[in-house]
Amino acid sequence: EAGVTQFPSHSVIEKGQTVTLRCDPISGHDNLYWYRRVMGKEIKFLLHFVKESKQDESGMPNNRFLAERTGGTYSTLKVQPAELEDSGVYFCASSQDWRQGNTEAFFGQGTRLTVV
């Protein structure tokens, strides 16, 4: 069974440009989460989708970040325009609906974003 996959694994862009990160959750997982770790800091929650709906976006840093999950399958996280402080590793995680039993969060390998 494929795990959570993220694309690209690494992206280097210039300040002011736009970058779109993609996450493919484990098939059948209704819950999808975005987290990130910026340099020297701890992993921080960004937002949570239940299927295609945003359940909690309290961790989104500002309106330069836009997350979507059309159709309730894969998700994208767009940063526009990117700033230097957006550099870090962006993780995606997914989990089943809790009523299905095992609800642990499975993480992808992350996308390393470098803004120069």
Next chain:
Amino acid sequence: LAKTTQPISMDSYEGQEVNITCSHNNIATNDYITWYQQFPSQGPRFIIQGYKTKVTNEVASLFIPADRKSSTLSLPRVSLSDTAVYYCLVGEGPGGFSGGYNKLIFGAGTRLAVHP
């Protein structure tokens, strides 16, 4: 959400048992205790979760005293491949009272180094 405190780093040798203790003095009644492991360039990986007493799986054991203000992750007979960062997280657990929400609050974690 309850704040956790754990050692910044630990060193061990192959074949030894490693115990990592986490303090969570403000843990709430609805909170579960979850441990994640993270290798370099990978996303965090679920290890174990518990609410009280002792939980054991094929990877580790989790000991939680009656007051639940701390917990200890026990890794039996570690190998070099167990070198990683270990995170203790406290929050409403999957399938718990709130119905399965994985808004994980990561701390700095404990960096475990296993030596030959």
